[in-house]
Amino acid sequence: EAQVTQNPRYLITVTGKKLTVTCSQNMNHEYMSWYRQDPGLGLRQIYYSMNVEVTDKGDVPEGYKVSRKEKRNFPLILESPSPNQTSLYFCASSFDRGNTGELFFGEGSRLTVL
Amino acid sequence: AQKVTQAQTEISVVEKEDVTLDCVYETRDTTYYLFWYKQPPSGELVFLIRRNSFDEQNEISGRYSWNFQKSTSSFNFTITASQVVDSAVYFCALRGAWSSGSARQLTFGSGTQLTVLP
Numbered sequence: 001e002a003q004v005t006q007n008p009r010y011l012i013t014v015t016g017k018k019l020t021v022t023c024s025q026n027m028n029h030e031y032m033s034w035y036r037q038d039p040g041l042g043l044r045q046i047y048y049s050m051n052v053e054v055t056d057k058g059d060v061p062e063g064y065k066v067s068r069k070e071k072r073n074f075p076l077i078l079e080s081p082s083p084n085q086t087s088l089y090f091c092a093s094s095f096d097r098g099n100t101g102e103l104f105f106g107e108g109s110r111l112t113v114l
Numbered sequence: 115a116q117k118v119t120q121a122q123t124e125i126s127v128v129e130k131e132d133v134t135l136d137c138v139y140e141t142r143d144t145t146y147y148l149f150w151y152k153q154p155p156s157g158e159l160v161f162l163i164r165r166n167s168f169d170e171q172n173e174i175s176g177r178y179s180w181n182f183q184k185s186t187s188s189f190n191f192t193i194t195a196s197q198v199v200d201s202a203v204y205f206c207a208l209r210g211a212w213s214s215g216s217a218r219q220l221t222f223g224s225g226t227q228l229t230v231l232p
Contacts (some may be wrong), residue, residue: 032217040123042222050218058219090159090227092220102149103220105159 001025006091013081014114021076021109023091031094032074033058033103034066036087043090049074075090081113116141118208121221127196128231135191135226138219143167148182148189149220151165153203162173165189196230 004025013019025032029070033048035058045058049068063085065077074093077083092103117140139148144161150162163173165182173180177194193200206223 035222040224042118042120042224043220044222045219048218057232087159102161102164104161105151107158110157 002103004091004093004106006109008091008109009107010110011045012112012114015082016080019076019078019111021080021091021111023074023076023106025074025091025093025104026072027093027095027104028030028071029093029095029104030071031095032044032068033092034064034074034076035090035092037108038084038087043066046076047087078111083113085111085112089113116146116208116210118158118206118221118223120204120206120226122148122226124227124229126229126231129198130195132192132194133196133230135193135204135206135228137189137191138222139187139189139206141208141210142199143210147209149209150191151205151207151208152188153205153225155202162191177199188211193228196228198230198232200228201228209229221232 007022030051031081034046035043037043044060046060046064047058047066049055052068052071055068068074090108091106094103112113119138147164147165152162170184175232179192180217181190203225205225209220209221
């Protein structure tokens with residue numbers, strides 16, 4: 001089954017404790033991206049990756065890091081989480097070189113930073 | 115820069131009523147793609163439709179229909195004979211073409227919370 005898998009789905013942590021949200025897709029997609037969803041703001045892009053070892057900032061990258069060492073994985077790293085990073089996070093992927101298609105989204109990871 | 119505006123924050127209708135969700139977009143690209151996603155209470159994002167900027171034909175899928183008007187930069191979504199299961203947040207989104215570089219992200223509107231009452 002084609003899917004984007006995120007872990008953990010739910011996490012409560014404390015300020016300053018490093019955490020990683022993993023994202024994996026099994027569709028051989030080149031493009032992957034992270035979004036955060038906050039009430040009244042819709043979804044905003046944090047980082048994206050066009051291919052292995054190619055990453056770039058989205059609209060709200062502060063406080064986040066990513067890496068793309070393999071095509072299927074695109075982890076989101078919060079080195080020192082703060083309460084303003086409490087949010088619902090979505091990983092997404094798409095295969096669309098020259099044919100812009102829809103993004104496939106993971107189920108979301110709800111993060112609470114105390 | 116791309117922008118998507120969903121002016122309706124919340125809409126409440128009674129079951130079997132028709133409802134239209136508005137979406138207005140801004141882009142400098144001549145080629146772009148518009149999407150609608152549904153987010154039910156369970157939280158996942160469900161893809162509903164994609165439209166290309168060069169195809170202004172309206173589309174109907176069951177009780178769902180979409181009206182794309184390039185002249186007014188709008189891509190409205192109508193649910194006919196709404197049902198309680200249609201209750202969700204609906205997002206309109208825009209993606210540009212690879213050639214312009216604006217395909218790197220899907221720009222979302224802020225969403226419309228639709229509540230269908232029994």
